[in-house]
Amino acid sequence: MDTPEDHPRYKSLLLRHRLEEGLRSGMTTPTGLVAHGRGEAFDYLLGEVTIPSALAATQVAAALLLLAERPVLSVNGNAAALVRDEMVELAKELACPIEINIFHESPERRRLIAAHFAAAGCAVFGEVPDAMLEGLSSARARVDSRGMFRADVVVVSLEDGDRTEALVRGGKRVIAIDLNPLSRTPQTADIAIVDNVDRAYPGLTRAVRELRTHSPSALQAMVDSYNKSATLAAAVAVIRAGVPAGGARE
Numbered sequence: 297m298d299t300p301e302d303h304p305r306y307k308s309l310l311l312r313h314r315l316e317e318g319l320r321s322g323m324t325t326p327t328g329l330v331a332h333g334r335g336e337a338f339d340y341l342l343g344e345v346t347i348p349s350a351l352a353a354t355q356v357a358a359a360l361l362l363l364a365e366r367p368v369l370s371v372n373g374n375a376a377a378l379v380r381d382e383m384v385e386l387a388k389e390l391a392c393p394i395e396i397n398i399f400h401e402s403p404e405r406r407r408l409i410a411a412h413f414a415a416a417g418c419a420v421f422g423e424v425p426d427a428m429l430e431g432l433s434s435a436r437a438r439v440d441s442r443g444m445f446r447a448d449v450v451v452v453s454l455e456d457g458d459r460t461e462a463l464v465r466g467g468k469r470v471i472a473i474d475l476n477p478l479s480r481t482p483q484t485a486d487i488a489i490v491d492n493v494d495r496a497y498p499g500l501t502r503a504v505r506e507l508r509t510h511s512p513s514a515l516q517a518m519v520d521s522y523n524k525s526a527t528l529a530a531a532v533a534v535i536r537a538g539v540p541a542g543g544a545r546e
């Protein structure tokens with residue numbers, strides 16, 4: 297991308313460029329661009345920053361991930377294009393797998409996403425799923441028996457509501473990264489991080505590093521005192537308040 301880094305919308309243009317590349321390579325679907333546009337609109341209204349309630353939820357999510365026995369990071373066509381390296385860094389920090397989980401089923405897209413991660417030195421699960429999540433009728437129920445099938449905590453981003461519900465019903469604790477606080481995914485998940493994936497994953501990695509030395513009981517206390525409704529209400533309040541700090545933007 298040849299946009300200068302001091303362009304006021306550099307970050308946003310960079311993400312669009314990554315998705316465009318994802319679409320060109322075949323990893324990302326055309327629908328993924330539309331979904332990103334919705335996310336951008338919410339991000340704009342949130343001031344394109346990690347709001348305090350998202351930061352607090354990120355800390356709780358990191359605590360839950362540190363307590364987890366078999367955490368898994370779920371990746372789809374958008375997340376693969378936008379935040380591959382950031383996801384790999386978090387997975388390394390947690391020594392946990394990343395698993396492909398796509399809404400628009402396609403063996404070819406699974407292969408391309410796996411190759412994209414392999415190019416970054418990271419093997420992922422889910423290229424050829426061999427197990428099914430209960431309570432979901434479509435191909436979206438397909439998971440990897442080594443990963444999501446046996447996971448106790450799953451991080452999802454840009455996820456669809458049905459699948460989030462199926463994961464929760466399957467007894468998993470779900471951490472959802474989603475810019476839309478009104479969406480069914482953050483409404484259904486155990487922990488909701490209302491933030492852009494490109495800020496949320498690095499934020500989670502930082503929080504895991506910070507909290508690593510905390511005792512299990514201190515981490516558990518953080519998880520127990522978490523209030524998701526407050527997280528979502530705080531995000532809606534920021535959106536409703538109107539023009540973010542700093543006034544009108546580009």
Ligand code: PTJ
Nearest residue numbers: 328331332335372373398399400454474475476479492493
């Ligand atoms: O690769 P596939 O086949 O799994 O398809 C991926 C998409 C994203 C197309 C699919 O999961 C989908 O249609 O998602 P939805 O139902 O549109 O939900 C996407 C949610 O993510 C919406 O609530 C958006 O506001 C939100 N979102 C979009 N971009 C971002 C985001 N959240 C965080 N960071 C973003 N960059």
